[in-house]
Amino acid sequence: MKKSMLDNLKAVVSNTLTDDIKMIDIDELHESADNFFVVEHIEQFAQTILGQGGVKDNLIVRPLKTGGYEIISGHRRRAAVQYLLDKGENIARVLPCLVQNYADEDDKMLDLILMNVSARQISDQELWKCYETLDKILKxxxxxxxxxxxxxxxxxxxxxxxxxQVGKMQNVDKNAIEPVKAAVASGELSISTANEIAKLDKEEQSKITDLSKVQPKDIKKKVVEKPVVTSSNDDSSDYDDDEEVLDTSIDDEPELQAKLREAVKRTNDETAVATNSNDDKYTTIAMKGYLLLAAEEASFSVEQINALLGGIMKALKNYDKAEAENKFLSR
Known part of the structure; x- marks a missing residue:
């Protein structure tokens, strides 16, 4: 299988770490204005660096036209060393750096994200910024x-x-109103909660006055079923043809997953006892099973599962096999 562009970028970054490393004075190392990763817990991190005798992992930097270097990866390491120097600790002020040159800002941002997400546990706030940046660059x-x-x-x-999880962010990006997106970007709102809010119509979203107090369980009660929008019926979508823009994850619905598994098991049991002389029953049971499996694979929400099952029952009652086949073939 052909590797994705991002896999190749990771390999390139990994390989370049074996190149010559330049020792650079801390005063020549400047924070990147594009860095959105939080620099925190510096005092504790500084003690770790002091205990190991200095910075052991290379910073990734690029030369600045104005002099010095922009940090791509290593903001916390620089901050920790600066903290120790300010405290009068005996620590080297020159840091090992891999100097990188980038063809454009997009390649720099890809490295900034790739190197930082692989080295730390990121927050929802940081994850959202990563998603926004990667989504824009890759498009x-x-x-x-x-x-x-x-x-x-x-x-x-x-x-x-x-x-x-990316589907949740796509849903927020596509369907949430701007204050909701801003709340995620500021760290006020989690991605999961924002995803639930984004399932509401925009008028309902605008009625939420205090986003900081919103609970997902409260939002789920208000969700009104709305169609899944895909690029096949929305020419303005930038997502792949088989990607759903509206995420309907059931990661946080263990009860639903259990019900789906039980339904599929029941379907398999019924199918096992079906005979060749009962082809219609066999086809109907298998069809229901496949639809439930498809719903599970597509991470449908509770509302969508209920709507799907209700629709199946109505369709089976009101249409015959020929009408169903014609409906499919006419798509």
């Missing part, structure tokens, strides 16, 4: 013909999260 590269992968899968692999 632009796809438009230029420089990238041909699946956005959801490649973003998930790069950030070390599930495709379902």
């Amino acid at each position: 632009e590269k796809k438009d230029k013909g420089e990238y041909y992968g699946r956005l959801r899968d490649d973003i998930a692999n790069t950030l070390g999260v599930s495709a379902s």
